[in-house]
Amino acid sequence: MDTLTILLLAFISIVIINNLVFTKFLGICPYLGVSGRIDMAFGMGLAVTFVVTLSGAMTWMIDHWVLMKAGLEVTRYVCFILVIAGAVQLVEMYLRKFFPSLYESFGIFLPLITTNCAILGLCLFINLWEIDNLLEAAVLSFGAGIGFTMAICIMAGIRENLNLADVPRCLRGAPITLITAGLLALAFMGFAGMIR
Amino acid sequence: MSNIKHFFEQSWLLIVSSFFFGLLIAVANAAWSERIVQNEIDKRNRLMTDLIADANSFDVAAQAVEIPDTKAKVVKTDIYRALDGSGRTVGFAFIAVGSGFQDKIKLVIAVDGKCEKFLGFKVLASNETPGFGDKIKDSYFSSQFRDAPAGKLQLVKTGDDKKIDSEIVAISGATVSSEAVVKIFNTYIDTVREHLQTKGSAGNGK
Amino acid sequence: MASEALDKPALGQTFIAGLWNENPVLRLVLGMCPTLAVTAAVRPALTMGCSVIFVLVCSNLVVSLMRNLLKPHLRILMFTLTIAAFVTIADLFLKAFLPEMSERLGPYVPLIIVNCIIICRAEACASKNGLAVSLVDAIGMGLGFTMTLCVLASVRELLATGKIFEQQVMPAVFVPWAAMSMPVGAFITLGLMLGLVNTITKKKA
Numbered sequence: 239m240d241t242l243t244i245l246l247l248a249f250i251s252i253v254i255i256n257n258l259v260f261t262k263f264l265g266i267c268p269y270l271g272v273s274g275r276i277d278m279a280f281g282m283g284l285a286v287t288f289v290v291t292l293s294g295a296m297t298w299m300i301d302h303w304v305l306m307k308a309g310l311e312v313t314r315y316v317c318f319i320l321v322i323a324g325a326v327q328l329v330e331m332y333l334r335k336f337f338p339s340l341y342e343s344f345g346i347f348l349p350l351i352t353t354n355c356a357i358l359g360l361c362l363f364i365n366l367w368e369i370d371n372l373l374e375a376a377v378l379s380f381g382a383g384i385g386f387t388m389a390i391c392i393m394a395g396i397r398e399n400l401n402l403a404d405v406p407r408c409l410r411g412a413p414i415t416l417i418t419a420g421l422l423a424l425a426f427m428g429f430a431g432m433i434r
Numbered sequence: 435m436s437n438i439k440h441f442f443e444q445s446w447l448l449i450v451s452s453f454f455f456g457l458l459i460a461v462a463n464a465a466w467s468e469r470i471v472q473n474e475i476d477k478r479n480r481l482m483t484d485l486i487a488d489a490n491s492f493d494v495a496a497q498a499v500e501i502p503d504t505k506a507k508v509v510k511t512d513i514y515r516a517l518d519g520s521g522r523t524v525g526f527a528f529i530a531v532g533s534g535f536q537d538k539i540k541l542v543i544a545v546d547g548k549c550e551k552f553l554g555f556k557v558l559a560s561n562e563t564p565g566f567g568d569k570i571k572d573s574y575f576s577s578q579f580r581d582a583p584a585g586k587l588q589l590v591k592t593g594d595d596k597k598i599d600s601e602i603v604a605i606s607g608a609t610v611s612s613e614a615v616v617k618i619f620n621t622y623i624d625t626v627r628e629h630l631q632t633k634g635s636a637g638n639g640k
Numbered sequence: 641m642a643s644e645a646l647d648k649p650a651l652g653q654t655f656i657a658g659l660w661n662e663n664p665v666l667r668l669v670l671g672m673c674p675t676l677a678v679t680a681a682v683r684p685a686l687t688m689g690c691s692v693i694f695v696l697v698c699s700n701l702v703v704s705l706m707r708n709l710l711k712p713h714l715r716i717l718m719f720t721l722t723i724a725a726f727v728t729i730a731d732l733f734l735k736a737f738l739p740e741m742s743e744r745l746g747p748y749v750p751l752i753i754v755n756c757i758i759i760c761r762a763e764a765c766a767s768k769n770g771l772a773v774s775l776v777d778a779i780g781m782g783l784g785f786t787m788t789l790c791v792l793a794s795v796r797e798l799l800a801t802g803k804i805f806e807q808q809v810m811p812a813v814f815v816p817w818a819a820m821s822m823p824v825g826a827f828i829t830l831g832l833m834l835g836l837v838n839t840i841t842k843k844k845a
Contacts, residue, residue: 260823451721469737566818
């Protein structure tokens, strides 16, 4: 298989088969929090995609070129979280300066992204899966962002319709969202084993 | 000058605590790292001892053997030699990795001292579906590998699971996981056998 | 009730708040990711709960100690740094003394860093209160979290395998529901549990 096929397969697998939200339970908090309206969900998804691509590639570089060379793997988690916090901070500053309108619409989501487990989770999974080239790591990170956006948008669409449904009182809000997520996860399980 | 002063005023706590936490982590690491390495070795040895009954001690027979993967990548693995009480080679074992139904499957595979027969496999790490894919750990499936000829294996849907040959009967409901295990065997065995037989490590102490 | 406890921190009240009124998982819906991911069996859930208690107590204490020195815009950075350091220590400890559990939990141990519960307690409680209150708050919250995790895990383990703590408890005729130990089971059990808790609180009020 050539490089392009590998990259394409990696992308599909992280978007659909190993979707971070449905199979690894990452990024559930924002998933429950902002999936109420589809436009907000999309904004959040884009912001996460941007940050996760940046930090996925950056943590890979730091891990492979600095930490492993220096034998400092034990400080990996501290470095990762600092890189992510830094990346979020950078994105925030850049947007505020050059794209004020985009910054306005992202505004509230940006600080939240630091504690989004999808991002740190992905960086850790890249390390766990022993991805050994930068390109694949970058594609995986981008795919993870797209997968998150997809999951959160599907959910937002369903929740907009749930508003019209007659949900038992005690299940309104988070519980019914979790149950819906469970059914979605069941649907996504159908993709497992697609790539061998 | 005032810039630098301002910088330190704002961030001295950050710098001091970074040093402090760095020290704390270093101490913890220094205290426990030996144990962590030992744990990994222990686990590997335990699994290998389960597979190779007469094994008493292990040493490394070959380091970082390059295995051509199906994805045009090269993976490296160490081959361990198992010795019995009197120092004879009774088998070899290596760690093999491949992609399963959901995630990677890590196996410990053992072959006999002449590298002619498999001695079976143990699952080091897998994330297969409970109740289906994780049946690869069950004896129905894993015993079929014991004493099978060390060469390419083939997966069949129906057949006699008691008969020991190169045909492996799949677990019903977990074809993908069964396939994955057989594929891992096939990816590794040729290179490992070649390595052991040409380098003359196999069959030495016999 | 919640705001009163914060205005006039009575230790007992703070402790109870973490267990029920402000239970991080059931009432605040925080820290979902470990809650769902590690509750396929009781043992990893318990390990996870204990690690969270350890990290929560340590970080709350440290944050409380330096609460007067914190600069507002560097606050979050300090919190994450503190938490990450303690999580690394917890992870090393698990690897050294409970290697099997460490393997089972995998990346979900480092993911404690971004567990919203810890940063939320640092921000909402420890950076405003003294040592004693922060400590009690951390223990209460931690226990509340662990308890919820264990309840969820025992339901799932029981239905998925018919065992609890790897001990067979269901009669042999019971057919295990494998789905319960998969993501589906996690989402749906937690959803129903939240619904149940909602019903109970409604009745009380």
